[in-house]
């Protein structure tokens with residue numbers, strides 16, 4: 001079968017090969033025919049070494065497809081079922097799961113060191129234990145979450161990462177208060193989802209901050225009340241908050257420099273929500289006086305910061321009711337063979353989400 005492969009960390013392009021096999025099928029596993037996958041910024045971060053990931057590997061972790069085959073002991077799925085791939089599956093038994101913080105379950109990560117694919121030349125890993133830039137993938141049954149028939153594959157794929165992450169940051173982690181002021185720094189697919197989440201919660205002002213003009217225009221369509229390039233954030237803060245700073249600032253870039261900007265633009269006693277996935281050697285500097293005296297709350301948000309399956313269900317309900325726009329997030333579509341185009345669209349910021357049809 002075909003899959004897009006990164007041979008070495010640091011390479012900019014992927015090679016689409018047709019001699020790849022999905023391996024590891026057996027008890028407790030399912031084989032999935034991937035139908036659609038989104039390109040998430042974390043895929044690029046894994047390719048360039050910002051996020052830890054062994055190579056060679058098949059990127060892609062935001063996917064949806066249908067079940068081809070189920071292993072012994074798998075009762076909740078059958079061939080033909082439509083599923084979202086969940087790259088952070090919950091075991092249901094560890095302390096984090098029992099507390100309801102299934103986004104903190106590490107059980108699924110135990111598989112990340114095991115190859116998911118094989119070629120005549122050797123083994124390949126799948127990014128984050130999945131690897132959705134492939135026609136087929138074998139995963140633990142817990143990574144395959146059934147979705148209703150009316151959810152198209154491209155929409156289901158978005159729920160697998162970007163939308164869950166961005167919406168959850170606003171709905172779960174920040175729990176944005178009605179009437180509040182919000183700034184969202186970084187307006188790709190995740191940032192726009194945070195904008196939609198803030199709007200759902202009744203934020204009065206939502207300022208979208210992004211250097212790319214097309215993303216700023218998109219943010220306005222999705223509920224931002226104004227959209228500015230980074231150099232105009234100080235003016236917007238003055239106009240919207242009288243200079244005090246925003247009640248909530250979402251950092252959706254994953255860099256210490258933007259996190260510092262976000263911190264400085266949060267009002268005293270306000271909330272900084274860290275959504276972007278950054279590097280292990282990139283340190284955020286805060287002095288101990290400001291940390292104590294300004295009483296700003298710093299809330300990291302991993303994969304939506306709440307129960308993962310509940311977040312999926314909630315997103316589907318909101319989408320069905322027309323309360324969130326998911327189709328509008330897909331600005332580009334490419335077949336797997338043209339995946340490098342998707343990478344370029346992500347790097348230049350022209351896409352909110354590119355859907356790769358497989």
Ligand SMILES: [Zn+2]
Nearest residue numbers: 040042161162
């Ligand atoms: Zn992602």
Ligand SMILES: [Zn+2]
Nearest residue numbers: 091094097105
């Ligand atoms: Zn667990």
